[in-house]
Amino acid sequence: xxxxxxxxxxxxxxxASTQLSAHHSFAAEFDAEQQISLRGIVTKVDWTxxxxxxxxxxxxxxxxxxxxxxxxxxxxxxxxxxxxxxxLEIGSEVIxxxxxxxxxxxxxxxxxxxxxxxxxxxxxGTSQRDFAEDETATPAGDCAP
Amino acid sequence: MLARLLLLACLGLSTSLxxxxxxxxxGSWSGDLAINDTDSTRIRLLINAxxxxxxxxxxxxxxxxxMQEITLDADTWTLTIRAPMPDGELVLTGTLGNLGSWTNRKxxxxxxxxxxxxxxxxxxx
Numbered sequence: 001x002x003x004x005x006x007x008x009x010x011x012x013x014x015x016a017s018t019q020l021s022a023h024h025s026f027a028a029e030f031d032a033e034q035q036i037s038l039r040g041i042v043t044k045v046d047w048t049x050x051x052x053x054x055x056x057x058x059x060x061x062x063x064x065x066x067x068x069x070x071x072x073x074x075x076x077x078x079x080x081x082x083x084x085x086x087x088l089e090i091g092s093e094v095i096x097x098x099x100x101x102x103x104x105x106x107x108x109x110x111x112x113x114x115x116x117x118x119x120x121x122x123x124x125g126t127s128q129r130d131f132a133e134d135e136t137a138t139p140a141g142d143c144a145p
Numbered sequence: 146m147l148a149r150l151l152l153l154a155c156l157g158l159s160t161s162l163x164x165x166x167x168x169x170x171x172g173s174w175s176g177d178l179a180i181n182d183t184d185s186t187r188i189r190l191l192i193n194a195x196x197x198x199x200x201x202x203x204x205x206x207x208x209x210x211x212m213q214e215i216t217l218d219a220d221t222w223t224l225t226i227r228a229p230m231p232d233g234e235l236v237l238t239g240t241l242g243n244l245g246s247w248t249n250r251k252x253x254x255x256x257x258x259x260x261x262x263x264x265x266x267x268x269x270x
Contacts, residue, residue: 041206043189044173044270055270057175057187065187067175067270090173090191091205117207 026127030109034100038068038108039116045088047075052125054088054110056096070096070110073125081123092117099128168194169244170217170224170252173205176267178256190226190252190267203228203235210235217241224252233259239267 026032040056052072057065072078088094093116101107110124171194179185192201192215199215203226214227222244226237239254250269256262 041189043175057189059187065175089205091189091202091209093206 026109029101030099030128031102032099032128036096036098036100036108038070038096038098040068040094040096042088042090042092042094043067044090045085047085050074052078054113056094066106068096068106068108070098070108070124072110072113073127077125081125083122087122088113088115096124098124098126168199169222169241169250170194170199170215172250173270174252174267175270176252176265178258178263178265180261180263201226203230224254230258232261237265239265 038056038058040058042054042056044055046053052075054070054072056068056070058068059065095114095116096108096110097112097114098108098110101109109126109128111126111128112121113124114121170192172192174190174192175187176189177185177187188204190201190203191205191209192199192212199217201212201215202209203212204210210228210230212226212228214225216225217223222241224237224239224241226235228235234257236257237252237254238256239252242251242253243249247269252265252267252269254265256265
């Protein structure tokens, strides 16, 4: 009986730790000094806790494609700012301002997301402590860059 | 009592895991149509499954083309897609592979687009 209880608690603990490990500090994973500005096509949206992720195909000057993963705030935090599950549609073009992952991978923390069709700019709920919402200028023209 | 509780917990867990599975073709795919090793075109596929019926869009978005036909031969996992594109009809014929993976599932085969033919490889996003 004691062994069964121990096994049950171990299972519950391991599941809880998996959830907790997904949450992290901004500074541990992203470099605030490495600003990124990306323009790409949305290929996937993961509306998950503790962070929402979306993925975009970014065409380089050489015609190659980079697949970027971009982190935003929690679904609740985004919804309080007017986001819905359908705000980012697969296939839509977006312009993202944010910071890059410290490991140099194609991963970033999004500060603002601008939907190219209509140039609607949205705050992405970044967990960067010193980021001010009005810090990023509204993109001009066809939502440059 | 504890044994029953554990059994219920395991059943609940297995049910939720099973619920994560879906149609193997469903989802957003990205890949290239390649005439040769140096000349390729990036396209994306968005495939939905509802009540066993497949539907989808090539290059979803403002310029997207609705798929006219999607068939899956579950014996060989051969997926065939037909869609009207500006350059002619696109026909993709390929095999779904690595089905157990959510991060590296593949759709690999050959295509024709109007008079053009070549190979393609898509990865589930």
